[in-house]
Amino acid sequence: DLDNLKYVNDSFGHEAGDVYIRTAATQLLAGSPVDALVARMSGDEFILFFYNLSDMVTLQTAVSNLEENVQGQCVILPDKNGHILHMSAGIAIYPTHSTNADQLIRYADFAMYQGKKGSKGCFIYFDASIYDQDHRPQ
Structure with a gap:
């Protein structure tokens, strides 16, 4: 992005x-x-x-x-x-994070926006624990 x-x-x-x-x-x-x-x-x-x-x-x-x-x-x-x-970039890794292309793109997008919360201009690796916490049912 x-x-x-x-x-x-x-x-x-x-x-x-x-x-x-x-x-x-x-x-x-x-x-x-x-x-x-x-x-x-x-x-x-x-x-x-x-x-x-x-x-x-x-x-x-x-x-x-x-x-x-x-x-x-x-x-x-x-x-x-x-x-x-x-x-700013998010990085998701096949097959570590997923074997599904659409899901890898979602994960990379999530990582990028996590990085942008702090500051722009960063390359961030996807963190499943943050994703799971953020997407946990309320």
């Missing part, structure tokens, strides 16, 4: 928002492992599938590299000033 896209659109227009989105897409592609699928879901949301990673350490390294490649990149908008790219 791109942080601050609404601000960019409202302050500089939708053309600037498109530049912000394209910059994010370029950085996501450049920062992802070779074995990855990167797609835009809608508006300011992207989805990435990393596959053929041998273990958790490799996954964590790939996520860390991606985060470094995306966060803080300078985006030059039509006002000719540099603006900082920020993105």
Whole structure:
């Protein structure tokens, strides 16, 4: 999820928002492992599938590299000033968290919003215990 896209659109227009989105897409592609699928879901949301990673350490390294490649990149908008790219992400792991694609997406979305409760611009791994507590019947 791109942080601050609404601000960019409202302050500089939708053309600037498109530049912000394209910059994010370029950085996501450049920062992802070779074995990855990167797609835009809608508006300011992207989805990435990393596959053929041998273990958790490799996954964590790939996520860390991606985060470094995306966060803080300078985006030059039509006002000719540099603006900082920020993105929030949730990470769900197959088969650890689920074997169902839709559920993995829900879990990643949940993790992302958990992270945004604290501050924007963070990459957060899904935590089943928080999810279970949050979705427990009242």
